[in-house]
Amino acid sequence: MKQKRVLRYMIEVEHGIDNYIDDCPPIFEKVIEEEFIPAGRLVQITAVNDNGETENIDLWVPPGPTTATRLPPARTKAHSRGYLVDTRTNRAVSFASTHEMHCALDLLSNRLVIDIEDQPPAVPYLGADGRMHEHTYDYRATLQNGTRLAFAVKPFDKVESTEIENIIGRTKPNLPGFADAAFLVTDRTLTRDRAWNAKATLRALKIRNEQDCARMRTIIADAHGVVSAYALARKFERFADGLNAIWCLLYDGVIELAEPARKLVDAPWVRVYEGEVIA
Missing domain, CATH: 1.10.10 (Arc Repressor Mutant, subunit A)
Known part of the structure; x- marks a missing residue:
């Protein structure tokens, strides 16, 4: 048995939850469960049935497509990619790496965030070569107070080689109208443990x-x-x-x-x- 599992079991014993028998409802207990919607949302509409009677029915609305200006690249052996669903906007949010997924989970599990845009429109900047370039931030989040924040996601060991900090600095003069601030986040912050907590939060909210x-x-x-x-x-x-x-x-x-x-x-x-x- 792995050491972490043993330690977790010891923690459970210490907190008095090593026995889960009481958490299971009796086998003959009648449990009435509400309809669970894993994704999308239900909206109520008024319709006329076959008998000519008016009634209210629930209509399932699937998640909308991502607003990304570019989609995740084709499948490779070294990266993970996919989509999450923002239940607040009922829209897909894409990620093109594990670190991006962790960033998206952090934003999705933050109550202060009301909208998440993946791969928002590119921001122009003047490069060291004197030419104009464009940089696409990985995410732009809108907060309840209207503040918009842009996030660039990079593995920590690639920060220097990609010169991402320099690029972010050069985009700042052109941020007005796009975002109020821009940040670099790496796997030093976007850890698996934080992502685990974010996933647990999102599951609970459902x-x-x-x-x-x-x-x-x-x-x-x-x-x-x-x-x-x-x-x-x-x-x-x-x-x-x-x-x-x-x-x-x-x-x-x-x-x-x-x-x-x-x-x-x-x-x-x-x-x-x-x-x-x-x-």
């Missing part, structure tokens, strides 16, 4: 239960500082319901991970803030 979230808010009202996320989740009849509520409140900014650079399963601690929601 099956969000407002009653569970309200109950968790009541529970953490008596908590202060850093507390065990597992201990909080254990206050629910089903541990999974409690943990899902925690992920949703992390998204809402009511609580935050005590160690955001590590997976929650490896560092199951959250920080509870008093008063206002975390910005």
Whole structure:
């Protein structure tokens, strides 16, 4: 057995969640589940049925296409590529590398972001050779306050060879109207652990239960500082319901991970803030 699995099991035992029997509903219990939509969204329309009666029906609207100015390159052995769905805009978001996917996940799991554009229009800049060139940022994110941020994603070991920092600096005079600021992000920040937490947040949001979230808010009202996320989740009849509520409140900014650079399963601690929601 891998060392990490052993350590995680020890953490679970320490937090009292080594036994999941109570989390499973009885085999004869009648469970009524709401319709789960993995992607796209349902909209209600009015239609006339075969009997001539007017009724409201749910119509599934699939995710819209990406707005990227260029699509991911053809398949290669060294890169990963694909699409994620931004449920807020019901639109596909592309990625052409694992690092880009991690960046997209970070943006998708940030409640302050209301729109994500992959491969937005190119920004012109004056090169060292005295000629005009263009640079296409990997992502442009629009925040709730209207601020637009551009992101260039590169592996850390290729920052120097690609001269990406110099390129970003040269595009800044032409950013007005395109973005308010531009940033370089690398795998030093876009780690697999952060991406794991982002994925868990997005999964939780898909099956969000407002009653569970309200109950968790009541529970953490008596908590202060850093507390065990597992201990909080254990206050629910089903541990999974409690943990899902925690992920949703992390998204809402009511609580935050005590160690955001590590997976929650490896560092199951959250920080509870008093008063206002975390910005």
